[in-house]
Amino acid sequence: MFPVLPYAPFAPAFRVALPFGLLAGVHLPPGSDPVGHPAMVRLHPDERDFARTLGGFRQVQFVGGRLALGELANELGLRRGPVLPNAHGAPTLPAGFVASISHKRDLAVALVARGHEVGIGVDIEDTDRERPGVAARVLRAEELAVVQALPRDRQWVETAIRFSVKESVYKALHPFLLRYIGFGEVAVWPGLDGIDRVEPFLRGMEGPFKFEARHAWIGDRVLSMVRVRAACTAP
Ligand SMILES: CC(C)(COP(=O)(O)OP(=O)(O)OC[C@H]1O[C@@H](n2cnc3c(N)ncnc32)[C@H](O)[C@@H]1OP(=O)(O)O)[C@@H](O)C(=O)NCCC(=O)NCCS
Known part of the structure; x- marks a missing residue:
């Protein structure tokens, strides 16, 4: 923050x-x-x-x-x-x-x-009010299982972080793929330190890409940032 x-x-x-x-x-x-x-x-x-x-x-x-x-x-x-x-x-x-x-x-x-040859993405999402239906729409089954195992009052925030990171992934990755990228095409594993892991499941098997992701807080608003590079050009 x-x-x-x-x-x-x-x-x-x-x-x-x-x-x-x-x-x-x-x-x-x-x-x-x-x-x-x-x-x-x-x-x-x-x-x-x-x-x-x-x-x-x-x-x-x-x-x-x-x-x-x-x-x-x-x-x-x-x-x-x-x-x-x-x-x-x-x-x-x-x-x-x-x-x-x-x-x-x-x-x-x-x-x-x-x-x-790099893409970056940024996204902000509010977390003050739960948006029902977002989890089912944007999370993969394995993400949903992890979120649903959390205490009830953590579930929306954990969903919002993943949602935001996925929208940042879209903005960073779209210039490489030039196609719609569905929410199920990556899984996001947020870290407590704000360093997140992005696991790709790209339906076109494109890549490999190196994904780096972070999230931070501006009040109760989550800010996510993603950087994408072709894996072979990454240092
Ligand atoms: C395009 C999208 C990511 C924008 O996110 P949003 O939360 O609706 O809106 P935001 O305010 O965060 O972002 C809007 C900005 O995104 C940017 N943007 C729009 N399309 C873009 C694209 N194809 N690539 C990169 N950036 C794009 C623009 O800069 C836009 O702002 P501007 O028009 O004022 O310049 C979103 O509308 C969308 O289509 N999401 C569905 C697909 C998705 O997120 N999949 C997840 C894949 S893992």
Whole structure:
């Protein structure tokens, strides 16, 4: 857990260096009002044009994610060009850089790193309220058995960690596979130290890949990060 700066709409919430890259957070305003001029002018003009095509809270999220990315650009020596979504929805960065974005309610986060032939993913999930049905939808049978053996009050948090790591896996792995990856195609084994193990069951037998995964907490919100490399190119 790291300190979060006081709330103001679209203001920086935090900026930290983590094992897989630099992470920035930006506070999001509540509601789905169109994003005002002060935040819009902080985007690259092409991002601004794209943001204007989006409606409601989706526009708020998109702007928040790009502002979080912008918080990190200088530090990485990344010239701040537009970061638009590719045909699959993934943020497109210049060669030599990778990034991932997530947003939930009042927070957008961006994880950015230098690297070739690497994928990174970030995801945030709320754990304050249990979402029934998520476990059955996202866990493999062997994960479900482990979760169901836990005390009742631990089961949702353990599910949410796995859910978040799987969404991070999706964002990190999708650029390699360029296909939908189902929740059953990996098992996640969370570590008490925040270092998680990802066990692949890829239906296309792609790979081998090296998966590295971490989770941490921002209040009662889980933040997961994943890095994926082709196993033969990993050090
Ligand atoms: C794509 C997906 C992972 C996004 O996660 P989410 O919790 O819905 O939303 P988040 O706010 O966390 O993330 C949204 C961001 O994901 C990113 N994203 C979308 N598609 C992406 C892709 N194909 N590859 C990488 N990143 C992608 C975008 O940056 C997007 O934000 P932006 O549009 O503002 O740039 C999710 O909607 C999904 O389809 N999940 C089902 C598949 C899955 O997770 N399988 C698990 C495999 S183990």
